[in-house]
Amino acid sequence: xxxxxxxxxxxxxxxxxxxxxxxxxxxxxxxxxxxxxxxxxxxxxxxxxxxxxxxxxxxxxxxxxxxxxxxxxxxxxxxxxxxxxxxxxxxxxxxxxxxxxxxxxxxxxxxxxxxxxxxxxxxxxxxxxxxxxxxxxxxxxxxxxxxxxxxxxxxxxxxxxxxxxxxxxxxxxxxxxxxxxxxxxxxxxxxxxxxxxxxxxxxxxxxxxxxxxxxxxxxxxxxxxxxxxxxxxxxxxxxxxxxxxxxxxxxxxxxxxxxxxxxxxxxxxxxxxxxxxxxxxxxxxxxxxxxxxxxxxxxxxxxxxxxxxxxxxxxxxxxxxxxxxxxxxxxxxxxxxxxxxxxxxxxxxxxxxxxxxxxxxxxxxxxxxxxxxxxxxxxxxxxxxxxxxxxxxxxxxxxxxxxxxxxxxxxxxxxxxxxxxxxxxxxxxxxxxxxxxxxxxxxxxxxxxxxxxxxxxxxxxxxxxxxxxxxxxxxxxxxxxxxxxxxxxxxxxxxxxxxxxxxxxxxxxxxxxxxxxxxxxxxxxxxxxxxxxxxxxxxxxxxxxxxxxxxxxxxxxxxxxxxxxxxxxxxxxxxxxxxxxxxxxxxxxxxxxxxxxxxxxxxxxxxxxxxxxxxxxxxxxxxxxxxxxxxxxxxxxxxxxxxxxxxxxxxxxxxxxxxxxxxxxxxxxxxxxxxxxxxxxxxxxxxxxxxxxxxxxxxxxxxxxxxxxxxxxxxxxxxxxxxxxxxxxxxxxxxxxxxxxxxxxxxxxxxxxxxxxxxxxxxxxxxxxxxxxxxxxxxxxxxxxxxxxxxxxxxxxxxxxxxxxxxxxxxxxxxxxxxxxxxxxxxxxxxxxxxxxxxxxxxxxxxxxxxxxxxxxxxxxxxxxxxxxxxxxxxxxxx
Numbered sequence: 001x002x003x004x005x006x007x008x009x010x011x012x013x014x015x016x017x018x019x020x021x022x023x024x025x026x027x028x029x030x031x032x033x034x035x036x037x038x039x040x041x042x043x044x045x046x047x048x049x050x051x052x053x054x055x056x057x058x059x060x061x062x063x064x065x066x067x068x069x070x071x072x073x074x075x076x077x078x079x080x081x082x083x084x085x086x087x088x089x090x091x092x093x094x095x096x097x098x099x100x101x102x103x104x105x106x107x108x109x110x111x112x113x114x115x116x117x118x119x120x121x122x123x124x125x126x127x128x129x130x131x132x133x134x135x136x137x138x139x140x141x142x143x144x145x146x147x148x149x150x151x152x153x154x155x156x157x158x159x160x161x162x163x164x165x166x167x168x169x170x171x172x173x174x175x176x177x178x179x180x181x182x183x184x185x186x187x188x189x190x191x192x193x194x195x196x197x198x199x200x201x202x203x204x205x206x207x208x209x210x211x212x213x214x215x216x217x218x219x220x221x222x223x224x225x226x227x228x229x230x231x232x233x234x235x236x237x238x239x240x241x242x243x244x245x246x247x248x249x250x251x252x253x254x255x256x257x258x259x260x261x262x263x264x265x266x267x268x269x270x271x272x273x274x275x276x277x278x279x280x281x282x283x284x285x286x287x288x289x290x291x292x293x294x295x296x297x298x299x300x301x302x303x304x305x306x307x308x309x310x311x312x313x314x315x316x317x318x319x320x321x322x323x324x325x326x327x328x329x330x331x332x333x334x335x336x337x338x339x340x341x342x343x344x345x346x347x348x349x350x351x352x353x354x355x356x357x358x359x360x361x362x363x364x365x366x367x368x369x370x371x372x373x374x375x376x377x378x379x380x381x382x383x384x385x386x387x388x389x390x391x392x393x394x395x396x397x398x399x400x401x402x403x404x405x406x407x408x409x410x411x412x413x414x415x416x417x418x419x420x421x422x423x424x425x426x427x428x429x430x431x432x433x434x435x436x437x438x439x440x441x442x443x444x445x446x447x448x449x450x451x452x453x454x455x456x457x458x459x460x461x462x463x464x465x466x467x468x469x470x471x472x473x474x475x476x477x478x479x480x481x482x483x484x485x486x487x488x489x490x491x492x493x494x495x496x497x498x499x500x501x502x503x504x505x506x507x508x509x510x511x512x513x514x515x516x517x518x519x520x521x522x523x524x525x526x527x528x529x530x531x532x533x534x535x536x537x538x539x540x541x542x543x544x545x546x547x548x549x550x551x552x553x554x555x556x557x558x559x560x561x562x563x564x565x566x567x568x569x570x571x572x573x574x575x576x577x578x579x580x581x582x583x584x585x586x587x588x589x590x591x592x593x594x595x596x597x598x599x600x601x602x603x604x605x606x607x608x609x610x611x612x613x614x615x616x617x618x619x620x621x622x623x624x625x626x627x628x629x630x631x632x633x634x635x636x637x638x639x640x641x642x643x644x645x646x647x648x649x650x651x652x653x654x655x656x657x658x659x660x661x662x663x664x665x666x667x668x669x670x671x672x673x674x675x676x677x678x679x680x681x682x683x684x685x686x687x688x689x690x691x692x693x694x695x696x697x698x699x700x701x702x703x704x705x706x707x708x709x710x711x712x713x714x715x716x717x718x719x720x721x722x723x724x725x726x727x728x729x730x731x732x733x734x735x736x737x738x739x740x741x742x743x744x745x746x747x748x749x750x751x752x753x754x755x756x757x758x759x760x761x762x763x764x765x766x767x768x769x770x771x772x773x774x775x776x777x778x779x780x781x782x783x784x785x786x787x788x789x790x791x792x793x794x795x796x797x798x799x800x801x802x803x804x805x806x807x808x809x810x811x812x813x814x815x816x817x818x819x820x821x822x823x824x825x826x827x828x829x830x831x832x833x834x835x836x837x838x839x840x841x842x843x844x845x846x847x848x849x850x851x852x853x854x855x856x857x858x859x860x861x862x863x864x865x866x867x868x869x870x871x872x873x874x875x876x877x878x879x
Contacts, residue, residue: 019141023131023149028124030154030459034466040116041474047112048119049472051299052361053163056523058477059510060094061103061111066516069104073788077814077849079500080512082522082531082547083560084810088851089261089526092254096203097169108485109478119165125172127153133175133376137182139383143447147454148312148379154458155375156307157368159465160294164362170207173200174372177211178218185222185236190243194868197247202254210353210366214373215244217336225329249864256857260813264528269544270356274348282345286403287414289313290425291457292464295416302416304344304364307461308371310425310432311454314396315378318436321392322381333377340370360545384441393437400429421464428457479580480507483601484566485515490597491564491604492517498613498787499563500808502552504590505581505602506724509548520549520560531810534832538638539631539702539732541724550585550724551731554592554609554698554765555635555651558774559642561808563610565590567603583722589698591738592767609774614782614845616798616838617806618644621829631732632702632763638830642806643773651770652763655699659690665750676748676755686749691762692741698765699736699744704758705729711755715747730759782807782845790849797842805836805845818846 013021036043049058067074067087074080078087099118106114131149134140140148153171161167177200180193197215200208219240227233248255280303287293288306298305308316316337320330343349344364351358353366388396407414408422431453440446484503491501500518503511512519522531523546532542540551552562567590568581581601593605624641628634636651660671664685668674671689678685693699705728714721716735723733736744748755782805784794796805804827809815811828817836818824820843827835836845 015141016135019131019135019145020128022143022146023153024124024128026146026150026455027127027153028120030150030455031123031462032120034463035116035120038466038471040112040471042110042113042116045474046471047474047477048115048163049112049477050469051163053115053165054472054477055508056510057094057165058111058115059508059513059523060090061100061115062515063510063513064091064095064100065104065107065111071516071789073790076851077790078513079518079789080510080516080522081524082527082810083500083520083549083808084518085522085528085531086261086812086814086849086851088254088257088854089265090524092205092258092261093526094166096254097166098203099169109474109481112474112477115165119162119168122165122168122172123153123158126158126168126175129172129175130372130375133179133182134379136179138376138379140379143451144382145379147451148375150455151309151312151458152372152375154462155368155371156288156294156305156461156465157371159307159462160298160305161362161365161368162466166204167207167365169203170200170211171368173203173208174211174214174369177215178372178376181215181218181240182222184239184243185219185226188239190239190246191872194243194247194250197244198250201247201251205251205255205258206355207365209355210369212244213353213366214369217339221329221332221336224332225326227328246864246868249860250868252860252864253854253857253862256853256860257851260852261526264530264812265526266357268529274351277347278345279347279350280345282341283403283406284413285341285344287407287417289403290407290417290421291428291461292421292468293414293416294465295468296470298416300361301363304367304370306344306367306370308375309454309457309461310428311382311436311450311457312375312378314400314429314432314436315382316374317396317399318386318388318392319377319381321388321395322386324385325380337373337377340373344370382436384446386436386441387439388437393433397433400433404429416468424460428453476580477507481514483580484511486599487566487602487604488515488517495563497563498561498784498792499610500561501564501566502549502557502562503566504550504583504585504587504722505566505568505579506548506550506584507582509546518561520552520562521547528810530831534830536729537626537631537634537830539635539730541727541731542729543726548584548724548726551733552587553635553700553732553734554589554767554770555639557607558609558611558770559638559808561610561613563607565593565605565607567605569598569601569603584724586716586722586734588734588737588739592698609771611774611777611808612781613784613792613809614794614796614805614807615777616780616782616796616803617642617777617835619802619804619837620644621806622804622827622835624830626830629730630702630759630761631730632700632761639770639773643776645773648769648773650766651773652700652765655691655762655764657689657691657762661688661690663687671757672759672761674757674760676750676757678750678753681753684749686747688745688747690743690745691736692743693736693739693764694741695764695767696738696740697767698734699739700763700765701733701735701746702730702759702761702763703727703733704756704760706756706758707760710751712751713749715749717745721746732763735762791846792848793844793846795842795844796838798838798840801840803838803840805838807834807836807847809834809847812849813852814849816848816850819843 039046041047076087099121102118103114127149130152131145134145134148158171176196180196183189184193200211223233223236285303288303320334343353359365404426435449435453502520509521509523525545527545532547535542535547538556541548568579568583590605593607595603596606597604621641632652636649640646640648664679664683665687666677709725782794782796784792786793810832811834815826815834817826824836829835
């Protein structure tokens with residue numbers, strides 16, 4: 001028996017308590033020890049931040065803390081979300097884990113400490129809930145159950161997707177939903193299944209969708225296993241259907257507004273056609289059963305992470321020959337296993353599990369379900385009375401040897417594997433095979449060896465795999481965050497208004513979430529499609545799930561309410577190149593702004609041309625259609641539609657360079673659209689463009705998507721031209737301002753044999769035309785008297801009939817407007833922003849945001865809860 005000593009009293013643990021405690025502590029302690037060894041904060045100078053956890057999720061966690069503790073109005077809508085966006089979709093995808101409350105205890109740069117404990121606790125909970133299922137549904141207990149639970153908690157999927165921390169909730173929720181369905185099929189009691197399925201749908205609807213698909217397979221398996229007659233089977237089908245639907249109705253409060261959010265974002269990228277093909281040669285999956293079969297290159301497009309350890313793998317194979325289990329049950333399990341295996345390599349099934357969308361990085365995200373299934377099959381078979389026959393042993397041995405031989409003979413196909421890993425894996429297979437087939441299962445040494453062999457292999461896989469991944473240092477994250485927070489706080493202390501802030505440096509596109517300001521960048525899987533379309537039109541980098549406001553011009557800064565700007569200082573001497581504020585854009589036009597502050601690392605500017613959040617504008621903006629792919633002309637057309645002055649559409653003028661010289665590149669008479677070819681491929685090739693501006697106007701270059709840092713290096717006036725490198729549309733780059741009479745030189749050096757100068761054009765901005773247009777728009781502002789993240793109210797006076805209140809608030813059906821107390825329609829301008837028609841004279845205008853479908857979701861979830869509670873009360877009252 002196991003005991004705990006507390007204040008001289010001995011507390012006896014029952015076998016069940018020992019199993020559950022051990023199942024939680026084993027993965028928890030193993031991963032904690034490893035992270036301490038890797039010096040993860042708070043135990044060293046590193047952190048768990050890597051890839052999306054460091055570039056995306058950590059910013060959402062900071063937002064969550066600020067929203068719950070300081071700004072509840074931003075729970076539904078936040079202007080840190082790009083230029084502004086609804087947040088329920090973000091909460092549903094990233095932030096509804098009940099464990100996230102731990103993060104409330106970790107302010108600022110210590111947020112990495114919260115991530116540490118969040119991660120190891122989720123590992124522990126996965127082991128705990130799996131052990132619970134084993135105790136309830138199999139004959140496993142004690143050290144053997146702890147071994148299986150550890151294999152599940154530290155399966156290859158968990159290790160590979162540890163950085164996708166919000167998905168780890170699925171690992172501990174899946175066993176509970178599975179157990180609920182098991183109870184439903186065996187006893188007819190529905191509460192456990194309904195409650196845990198509803199919780200799963202609320203905590204993370206994306207992974208819960210995969211769990212729902214698996215529950216269909218699980219129901220088939222359990223229903224066949226319990227089959228007595230057709231009538232009873234149909235009753236089971238009905239019970240499964242209504243309880244599953246009930247769980248969905250209970251979670252409608254989250255699912256419905258999330259569905260609306262997805263309809264504006266991810267759902268617009270759903271694949272409507274697919275190919276009936278295998279995505280790779282299926283046996284290649286076998287390599288992922290070896291320990292340490294993971295590295296960084298597997299994240300974007302690798303095969304499924306299937307490692308579960310030799311004991312569980314052998315147990316799953318032996319299951320199909322276990323005569324203790326009914327033949328029909330084993331056949332059904334075989335069909336389900338085949339279906340799951342095909343799902344890992346056959347495109348239509350892969351798409352089914354991912355809701356019709358090919359994953360962007362992290363393929364085969366549902367493989368945790370495959371691992372759960374295999375380990376659970378193994379746990380049913382590897383009981384103390386398991387005695388495999390020689391035929392079963394021989395067959396399993398042949399299968400394993402054949403698989404290992406295939407991998408070993410084709411090792412060059414698996415860059416994540418070395419021969420020593422294959423040999424070590426076979427060593428554990430031999431140990432596991434001997435252990436599971438020898439008749440010593442009732443001896444005390446058996447569960448001990450079972451635990452030692454199983455947990456050693458599982459731990460070795462976790463440590464080996466994670467050693468292949470690099471992490472963000474605590475200082476890199478903490479120093480940057482603290483400096484940006486100081487800059488933001490100083491501005492916000494002196495200006496309580498509503499405005500946005502830009503910067504020429506960036507750690508992540510979610511910096512605004514991290515430090516609490518209205519920004520212009522975001523990286524989110526629920527980013528509305530209209531947002532990257534707008535960024536692409538205006539000359540800033542965009543992608544399906546991100547936008548980066550790194551290429552603002554005087555025009556976009558003005559129209560988007562970018563009132564303040566931060567620019568990193570150039571360090572010299574020993575500190576050169578070591579700034580903790582990584583430069584991300586060149587912004588010569590800051591010369592037009594007013595310097596208002598400086599510290600050791602950055603300078604703060606105020607934009608005198610920034611328009612307010614709302615102002616009176618011409619109604620022409622309501623009918624403006626995009627008819628150009630040139631971002632400079634797009635900006636000019638946008639401004640002209642707002643002023644109603646067609647002359648403003650001539651805002652930008654194309655310019656020529658004064659001199660162009662070629663080095664090891666064929667001469668070109670026209671630069672825009674030219675294809676530069678090296679004469680000698682073995683020597684460097686470059687082109688140098690020189691100009692001497694005749695005015696102090698700002699100058700901008702357009703770069704097409706091929707003119708990027710992957711294809712060439714760019715040096716402006718002897719210094720690297722900083723530019724965020726991921727863009728798919730033409731961008732605008734600021735190259736000169738207040739440079740009259742000064743020589744401006746740009747050198748482009750090819751990295752490859754050729755370079756297409758796609759959409760490569762030099763423009764000057766007519767400052768006088770720009771200032772005149774902005775002054776007109778500034779003269780009729782929306783004077784806000786009340787404002788929060790989701791509510792704005794103020795007065796505006798128009799001097800002409802037919803004008804509109806034009807805002808830089810992104811359009812959404814959730815925004816509701818009133819003019820002088822009367823509800824009025826909102827309009828979408830340039831496919832992106834919100835406008836309201838105004839009468840002539842003084843008006844009071846309010847805009848308030850409420851998530852679409854949230855009220856309906858509240859009603860459905862509330863009524864479902866009332867019906868369930870009322871039915872339960874009536875039944876118990878009768879008894």
